[in-house]
Amino acid sequence: MAENIESTKKVKIPRHEMPCQEPEVRARNFEEVALGYTEETAIEEAKRCLQCKKPKCVTGCPVEVLIPEFIKKVAEGDFQEAGNVLKIKNSLPAVCGRVCPQENQCESKCILGIKGESVAIGRLERFAADFGMKTGKSVFEKPALSGKRVAIIGAGPAGLACAGDLAKAGHAVTVLEALHVAGGVLMYGIPQFRLPKEIVQTEIENLKTMGVEILTNQVVGKITSVDELMENGYDAVFIGTGAGLPYFMDIPGENLNGVYSANEFLTRTNLMKGYKFPDYATPVKVGKNVAVLGAGNVAMDSARTALRLGAENVYIIYRRSRDEMPARKEELEHAEEEGIQFRLLTNPVAIEGDERGWVKSLTCLRYELGEPDASGRRAPIAIKGSEFDIPMDTVVVAIGQGPNPLVTTSTPGLELNKRGNIVADPETLMTSKPGVFAGGDIVTGAATVILAMGAGKKAAAGIDQYLKGK
Amino acid sequence: MYHVVKKRLLATGIALLDVNAPAVAAKVEPGQFVIVRVDEQSERIPLTVMDFDREKGTITIVVQDVGYSSAIITGMNEGDAFQDFVGPLGVESEIENYGTVVCIGGGLGIAPIHPIARALKDAGNHVISVLGARSADLLILEDEMAAASSEVVIATNDGSKGVKGFVTDGLAEVLAQGHQVKAIWAIGPMIMMKAVVDYTRSLGIKTIVSMNPIMVDGTGMCGACRISVGNETKFACVDGPEFDGHLVDFDLAMKRLAFYKDEENRAKARLECNHEGGHH
Numbered sequence: 001m002a003e004n005i006e007s008t009k010k011v012k013i014p015r016h017e018m019p020c021q022e023p024e025v026r027a028r029n030f031e032e033v034a035l036g037y038t039e040e041t042a043i044e045e046a047k048r049c050l051q052c053k054k055p056k057c058v059t060g061c062p063v064e065v066l067i068p069e070f071i072k073k074v075a076e077g078d079f080q081e082a083g084n085v086l087k088i089k090n091s092l093p094a095v096c097g098r099v100c101p102q103e104n105q106c107e108s109k110c111i112l113g114i115k116g117e118s119v120a121i122g123r124l125e126r127f128a129a130d131f132g133m134k135t136g137k138s139v140f141e142k143p144a145l146s147g148k149r150v151a152i153i154g155a156g157p158a159g160l161a162c163a164g165d166l167a168k169a170g171h172a173v174t175v176l177e178a179l180h181v182a183g184g185v186l187m188y189g190i191p192q193f194r195l196p197k198e199i200v201q202t203e204i205e206n207l208k209t210m211g212v213e214i215l216t217n218q219v220v221g222k223i224t225s226v227d228e229l230m231e232n233g234y235d236a237v238f239i240g241t242g243a244g245l246p247y248f249m250d251i252p253g254e255n256l257n258g259v260y261s262a263n264e265f266l267t268r269t270n271l272m273k274g275y276k277f278p279d280y281a282t283p284v285k286v287g288k289n290v291a292v293l294g295a296g297n298v299a300m301d302s303a304r305t306a307l308r309l310g311a312e313n314v315y316i317i318y319r320r321s322r323d324e325m326p327a328r329k330e331e332l333e334h335a336e337e338e339g340i341q342f343r344l345l346t347n348p349v350a351i352e353g354d355e356r357g358w359v360k361s362l363t364c365l366r367y368e369l370g371e372p373d374a375s376g377r378r379a380p381i382a383i384k385g386s387e388f389d390i391p392m393d394t395v396v397v398a399i400g401q402g403p404n405p406l407v408t409t410s411t412p413g414l415e416l417n418k419r420g421n422i423v424a425d426p427e428t429l430m431t432s433k434p435g436v437f438a439g440g441d442i443v444t445g446a447a448t449v450i451l452a453m454g455a456g457k458k459a460a461a462g463i464d465q466y467l468k469g470k
Numbered sequence: 471m472y473h474v475v476k477k478r479l480l481a482t483g484i485a486l487l488d489v490n491a492p493a494v495a496a497k498v499e500p501g502q503f504v505i506v507r508v509d510e511q512s513e514r515i516p517l518t519v520m521d522f523d524r525e526k527g528t529i530t531i532v533v534q535d536v537g538y539s540s541a542i543i544t545g546m547n548e549g550d551a552f553q554d555f556v557g558p559l560g561v562e563s564e565i566e567n568y569g570t571v572v573c574i575g576g577g578l579g580i581a582p583i584h585p586i587a588r589a590l591k592d593a594g595n596h597v598i599s600v601l602g603a604r605s606a607d608l609l610i611l612e613d614e615m616a617a618a619s620s621e622v623v624i625a626t627n628d629g630s631k632g633v634k635g636f637v638t639d640g641l642a643e644v645l646a647q648g649h650q651v652k653a654i655w656a657i658g659p660m661i662m663m664k665a666v667v668d669y670t671r672s673l674g675i676k677t678i679v680s681m682n683p684i685m686v687d688g689t690g691m692c693g694a695c696r697i698s699v700g701n702e703t704k705f706a707c708v709d710g711p712e713f714d715g716h717l718v719d720f721d722l723a724m725k726r727l728a729f730y731k732d733e734e735n736r737a738k739a740r741l742e743c744n745h746e747g748g749h750h
């Protein structure tokens with residue numbers, strides 16, 4: 001049983017650490033935190049993979065990346081080919097390698113993880129994709145044109161993935177994006193230090209070379225509508241408008257100066273490059289003490305951004321305990337290393353302001369954990385009379401986002417669920433309107449990049465089928 | 471790129487620009503606005519549409535130099551171009567035949583009131599426009615407003631033209647004439663709109679105001695533009711910019727305009743610095 005001995009040995013090789021900027025240094029700059037594997041480390045890590053005949057890891061990936069195949073190429077030192085293999089299933093591997101919650105997806109299923117540490121699939125994916133990007137060689141042969149036109153609304157991961165697959169299938173694709181750049185949350189939400197914007201734009205340039213037309217500054221629902229697009233010669237429409245509507249907590253003081261939605265805070269910093277103010281003209285400000293309400297990825301990004309903008313104390317304020325925090329493990333750890341302070345089992349009840357209308361302090365209640373609730377998590381229960389104030393100059397509300405109604409309310413006949421998300425057929429992603437498809441956060445509610453991409457690809461297949469039948 | 475095809479200086483620091491943006495011009499309605507970005511380093515600046523020409527494919531904006539970005543825009547010339555020009559944004563004005571209506575434009579607010587007055591007149595209303603400025607030389611678009619209205623009343627703070635006083639004094643004069651005013655549109659600085667709604671509240675005349683809080687995206691994504699209307703938080707960029715003035719919390723809205731005062735002053739100082747140094 002040579003294979004078994006081999007695998008036992010491999011289980012014992014520890015997973016290779018990701019080199020990072022030192023916490024004290026990176027907490028004050030906007031450069032990427034994780035530096036990426038060297039070629040040697042990548043090969044070593046790739047060699048840990050057992051090349052399973054029935055790779056479990058693939059079942060954990062929403063787009064079924066050919067994981068052992070690409071890792072094999074890395075192990076052989078054929079990085080270019082590794083990148084090509086990735087691209088077969090994933091049109092944005094350099095993005096996913098960086099931001100996928102791998103610990104819940106591919107890596108959570110890796111067989112090595114049962115007895116030891118899983119293969120660092122995400123890190124290898126990033127490595128191979130970056131290599132391919134540096135060499136700039138992309139493998140795309142123009143397909144035979146179908147003569148069909150598809151309009152895609154929203155240039156986030158869902159729209160972009162859908163555009164890529166439709167272009168590969170020979171359809172003429174136009175993407176309409178409301179903002180002045182394509183990329184969706186990848187551009188305006190996820191910070192530079194976690195996902196350099198140059199990478200997102202390189203991936204978008206690739207799409208353009210595939211013939212995808214991207215029109216920015218197009219707010220669908222205003223300048224045109226889904227029905228008009230269908231009337232004006234598009235054979236199908238895909239809606240990928242995301243979950244861009246910021247929720248607030250509905251507590252007193254939320255409209256004081258110094259209170260941001262995470263979307264505004266991150267958009268000013270990332271999309272508008274407010275961290276380079278005044279070279280870039282959009283201001284963003286933080287005071288000494290910053291509270292971030294919430295504990296998901298968006299909250300971690302806001303907190304770490306506040307630190308980099310010069311805040312002295314940045315607090316994550318969260319009602320439940322550490323185990324319930326929805327953020328990715330890696331982001332949590334990074335935030336902690338950088339000095340973000342966690343105020344757990346604490347819930348804000350009011351924001352106090354001064355006479356000029358500025359945030360002065362945050363009033364919170366302490367909580368304790370009670371019996372498990374319907375979600376199976378122990379329910380947080382407020383402790384009576386435990387109110388206390390923390391001095392604060394800035395508050396960032398990061399408690400979630402809903403569907404933006406601009407497209408949905410301007411499209412008669414589009415079935416929505418109670419929360420305002422679009423209802424789509426789970427197999428084809430066609431909506432209640434024939435020829436109109438939808439996917440990503442606008443259907444599922446705020447989720448992940450890879451799920452949105454997977455939805456975009458699924459819809460592309462659905463659209464392709466639909467167009468063939470026309 | 472969106473080219474400036476015509477420029478006219480209306481008063482010191484106030485420029486009118488016709489911008490080539492055919493797709494926006496095809497769809498825009500009175501009361502809506504655009505967001506512009508001059509170049510890669512620029513802010514996204516919201517500006518109300520003063521006029522549009524669907525045939526020529528142009529949008530007319532009127533910009534007042536109040537700070538860093540607006541100074542750059544008022545300094546643009548024919549042939550220059552905006553990198554980004556997005557619109558139409560916001561909800562259009564509710565135009566119908568109300569009977570007699572008053573359109574109040576204060577200062578720069580005359581520009582956005584212009585297409586609204588014209589549309590109301592086209593819809594069959596008797597439109598009385600009340601135009602206010604600090605002094606006669608700062609009064610803009612008088613001819614355009616005369617064409618768009620049935621009657622025009624002018625008020626200047628220093629009395630250099632028309633009624634001496636504020637737009638509320640002009641409005642008082644209109645009401646004193648016994649007109650049965652069914653609705654009022656009031657657009658101008660927040661302090662002016664607040665004065666108008668405080669005045670009309672007791673009279674029970676429906677008064678629409680156009681709110682201009684600080685905005686970023688203009689699509690309802692960031693929440694920067696939130697204001698309080700009838701004790702409910704609204705996003706002015708998508709729920710407005712027009713609201714029932716009697717329900718708006720103006721004190722809050724005015725405080726929110728000062729969110730970035732320190733930074734704005736820094737940016738402006740830099741602009742002045744650049745001018746003196748003679749380079750960019």
Ligand SMILES: Cc1cc2nc3c(=O)[nH]c(=O)nc-3n(C[C@H](O)[C@H](O)[C@H](O)COP(=O)(O)OP(=O)(O)OC[C@H]3O[C@@H](n4cnc5c(N)ncnc54)[C@H](O)[C@@H]3O)c2cc1C
Nearest residue numbers: 154156157158178184185189220242440441447448449452
């Ligand atoms: C701060 C932050 C951090 C995150 N971190 C992670 C992470 O680490 N890992 C992860 O997997 N996921 C993360 N997510 C979630 C992930 O980014 C989203 O699930 C994903 O981007 C959804 O993709 P989408 O294409 O559906 O929508 P979006 O990315 O939201 O893109 C939608 C696009 O549609 C455009 N649009 C909206 N309305 C219109 C209209 N009317 N007309 C034209 N265009 C329109 C928008 O401008 C936008 O560009 C994060 C999200 C945020 C906000």
Ligand SMILES: Cc1cc2nc3c(=O)[nH]c(=O)nc-3n(C[C@H](O)[C@H](O)[C@H](O)COP(=O)(O)OP(=O)(O)OC[C@H]3O[C@@H](n4cnc5c(N)ncnc54)[C@H](O)[C@@H]3O)c2cc1C
Nearest residue numbers: 516517518532533534537538539540682683684685727734
């Ligand atoms: C819906 C709407 C329509 C508008 N229409 C017009 C118009 O037709 N003509 C015109 O000259 N101005 C208009 N404005 C105001 C114009 O957007 C601001 O004067 C401009 O953004 C100021 O930028 P600045 O950099 O020159 O000045 P700054 O020095 O940066 O700011 C000066 C003041 O302008 C306001 N302001 C700053 N940034 C913004 C912003 N991003 N959005 C809104 N207000 C801001 C603040 O009160 C600030 O104190 C409108 C604003 C809104 C929201």
Ligand code: SF4
Nearest residue numbers: 061065096100105106
């Ligand atoms: S796309 Fe995401 S889930 Fe799939 S293999 Fe890559 S990192 Fe894992």
Ligand code: SF4
Nearest residue numbers: 049050052057110111
């Ligand atoms: S499950 Fe793990 S070891 Fe097996 S192929 Fe996938 S990555 Fe390699």
Ligand code: FES
Nearest residue numbers: 688690692693707
């Ligand atoms: S400007 Fe961002 S929501 Fe209105």
Ligand SMILES: [Mg+2]
Nearest residue numbers: 513537538539
């Ligand atoms: Mg400014």
